[in-house]
Amino acid sequence: FRNEAQACAQLNHDNVARVFYTGEHDGVHYIAYEYAEGKTIKELIIAQGRLSTEETINYAIQTTLALNHINTAGIVHRDIKPSNIILTSSGRIKVVDLGLARRETSESVDDLTVAGTTLGTFDYISPEQAFDPRTADIRSDIYSLGCTLYHMLTGQPPYPEGSGLQKMMDHQGKAPPEIQTLSADVPTEVSFVVKKMMNTDANNRYQDPGQLLADLISLAGQLGLHSVP
Numbered sequence: 001f002r003n004e005a006q007a008c009a010q011l012n013h014d015n016v017a018r019v020f021y022t023g024e025h026d027g028v029h030y031i032a033y034e035y036a037e038g039k040t041i042k043e044l045i046i047a048q049g050r051l052s053t054e055e056t057i058n059y060a061i062q063t064t065l066a067l068n069h070i071n072t073a074g075i076v077h078r079d080i081k082p083s084n085i086i087l088t089s090s091g092r093i094k095v096v097d098l099g100l101a102r103r104e105t106s107e108s109v110d111d112l113t114v115a116g117t118t119l120g121t122f123d124y125i126s127p128e129q130a131f132d133p134r135t136a137d138i139r140s141d142i143y144s145l146g147c148t149l150y151h152m153l154t155g156q157p158p159y160p161e162g163s164g165l166q167k168m169m170d171h172q173g174k175a176p177p178e179i180q181t182l183s184a185d186v187p188t189e190v191s192f193v194v195k196k197m198m199n200t201d202a203n204n205r206y207q208d209p210g211q212l213l214a215d216l217i218s219l220a221g222q223l224g225l226h227s228v229p
Contacts, residue, residue, distance in 0.1 A: 001029050007075050008033075008098050015066035017086075017096040036094040041152065042082035050155035053186055054223055059085065060149055061216045062093035067145065068209035070095075071138040078136050080144035081124045082151055123157035124148060127200050139202040142212060146176075146197025146205075153190070154182040158198065175200070190219060 008019040008031070021032040041059065044051060051059075063085055070077055077098055086094045122130075126143035129136040150158050158177050176198040179191040193215050199205045206212040 001031075005029075005031050007073075010073055011069060011075070013066060013069040015062050015093050015095060016069060017094045033096070034094075036086045036088050036096065038086050038088035038094075040083045041085045041087065041148065044087060045082060045151060045155060050183065051152040053153065053190055054225055056149055056152040057190070057216060057220050057223060058225060059087065059093050059152070060145070061213065061220060063095060063145060063148075064209050064213045064216060066093070066095040067138065067141055068213065070098075070141075071209055076136050076138060077141050077144075078129065078133065080141050080148060082148055085148070123151075123159070126202070128202055137202075138208060139205050142197050142206050142209070143199075143202070146194050149194050150177070150179060150198065153179050153186050153194070156182070187219075187222075189222070193219065 002022075005019060005022040008017075009022065012018065017036050018034040019031055020034060023030060023032075039047075041051075063080075067077070067080075075098070077095070079097065080095070084095065084097045086096055088094060124144040124147040126136065126140040129140045129143075147158050159174070176195045179186050179194060180188075193212075197205060197212065206215075
């Protein structure tokens with residue numbers, strides 16, 4: 001818990017929920033987060049069935065900006081998913097809940113995460129993180145964001161069936177599913193970006209948020225989108 005608090009406290013970005021205070025009361029440790037009024041992406045998907053391409057690219061750009069800031073601080077989120085991304089009433093995305101976050105330092109690698117454990121959410125977890133959470137880096141967060149975008153565009157996770165173990169095996173052993181199979185109206189260029197984010201080989205994904213952001217902004221230009229004030 002203290003690890004989460006310390007990781008969050010150094011972040012200061014409009015697309016990341018800020019930590020205002022941490023403390024302890026009667027033996028209970030707590031974090032006072034910035035209050036983000038709005039709905040999670042998961043709630044939006046449930047309400048709408050799926051999100052439009054334009055909405056998805058807009059939210060993806062903002063989330064990637066958050067990941068870029070998190071990555072610059074030397075932190076891996078390790079739990080990017082629709083329920084951890086909030087769309088506020090002003091139209092701004094807030095990435096929340098760094099409960100599984102860790103710093104990329106020699107001290108933190110072995111502190112809390114041990115071999116044989118799995119951290120993350122089965123529908124969005126990268127193959128390498130499922131195998132060993134200690135190996136997760138920013139490319140793992142990019143993979144999880146790719147799964148989240150797939151869910152936005154199609155209305156379901158990439159591998160919706162089966163147990164947690166089966167889902168982990170699917171993430172490790174299968175090529176990313178085709179978005180157009182479920183959502184024929186999604187442009188091929190958008191599908192290509194999501195598939196690259198979800199490549200099972202981390203070396204064949206976007207290597208950092210900056211690379212991903214460049215392609216997302218290019219897509220936004222093609223779709224005629226405007227930036228959020």
